[in-house]
Amino acid sequence: MATPVNSKIIVSVNMKQKDTMKIGNIEVNTGLRFETNYREKSPVIAKVEQGNKYLKEGDIIVCHHNHYYPPSPYFLYDCYYSIPANHTIFGILSYYGELTPVYGNIFGERIDIESIMPLPSEQVKQYKDRVKITKSSNPNYKEDQVIFTRPSAPYDIVYNFGGIIKRVTKVWDQMVCGILK
Amino acid sequence: MTNQIKAVNNFLFILREKEDSEKMGLIIPGSSREKPHEGIVVSVGDLIQDKNIKQSRGKKVLFFKGTGFSIEFQGTEYLVLTSDQIIAIV
Numbered sequence A: 001m002a003t004p005v006n007s008k009i010i011v012s013v014n015m016k017q018k019d020t021m022k023i024g025n026i027e028v029n030t031g032l033r034f035e036t037n038y039r040e041k042s043p044v045i046a047k048v049e050q051g052n053k054y055l056k057e058g059d060i061i062v063c064h065h066n067h068y069y070p071p072s073p074y075f076l077y078d079c080y081y082s083i084p085a086n087h088t089i090f091g092i093l094s095y096y097g098e099l100t101p102v103y104g105n106i107f108g109e110r111i112d113i114e115s116i117m118p119l120p121s122e123q124v125k126q127y128k129d130r131v132k133i134t135k136s137s138n139p140n141y142k143e144d145q146v147i148f149t150r151p152s153a154p155y156d157i158v159y160n161f162g163g164i165i166k167r168v169t170k171v172w173d174q175m176v177c178g179i180l181k
Numbered sequence B: 001m002t003n004q005i006k007a008v009n010n011f012l013f014i015l016r017e018k019e020d021s022e023k024m025g026l027i028i029p030g031s032s033r034e035k036p037h038e039g040i041v042v043s044v045g046d047l048i049q050d051k052n053i054k055q056s057r058g059k060k061v062l063f064f065k066g067t068g069f070s071i072e073f074q075g076t077e078y079l080v081l082t083s084d085q086i087i088a089i090v
Helices: none
Strands: A008-012 A020-023 A026-031 A044-050 A060-063 A075-077 A080-084 A089-093 A099-101 A105-112 A126-136 A146-149 A155-161 A164-172 A176-180 B005-007 B011-016 B038-044 B060-063 B069-073 B076-082 B086-089
Touching: A020 A044, A026 A044, A044 A080, A089 A105, A089 A155, A089 A164, A099 A105, A099 A126, A099 A164, A105 A146, A126 A164, A126 B069, A176 B011, B005 B011, B011 B060
Parallel strands: B005 B038
Antiparallel strands: A008 A044, A008 A080, A020 A026, A026 A155, A044 A060, A060 A089, A075 A080, A089 A099, A105 A126, A105 A164, A126 A146, A146 A176, A155 A164, A176 B005, B011 B038, B011 B076, B038 B060, B060 B086, B069 B076
């Protein structure tokens, strides 16, 4: 096994099933929230082979898809990749299906735009520039706080953990422009 | 109302001056109005390095045309800029 350098970590990914991973007997896969939304191509599920202080060997991580598309500059051999340990790693997936943000990422839920008239749920629109925090890896941002971001900076992650579909909206803390006091 | 929203990182929140709706007695339609490139700083982010911009809250600033993005909150539209998009403090 190669040794990672320059703050990189080594991960293994099955590129034939890059958005699928087994944790014990439970199958996990990621998917698109909207079929034609190209901003949220399936985030990749990878297993840490050689980590660092924050990511331990065996951790299952969810990261950005760009590192893995061929010809990938991060490709080592077989199914191994040496990827930078930065905000492109969104979170660590626990054995219970909970995603915990890392490297300055913030998880939250989108906020509905209020309407004067009551609307059916499929008609309700959501803000593209603000989210309500559910989990944060940056201590400056607290749970239940509303943050404002650059337009369209929030990135939706949809994953299926043992048959249960879960959704989180990810924001990198550098994209946050304002908070509600 | 404006006290509830606070800029963070390298961003500033600005209330843009109102655009002219009339010129030499002629009413200008909304699409043809030129948006002013000056406004009042409402909130300053904590990571801004420039000392003068750091202390510019409540002051009028000039900024590059067509820069930044808008955020609407409680009926008020704020222009959000990064510190390098500010030209001068008036």
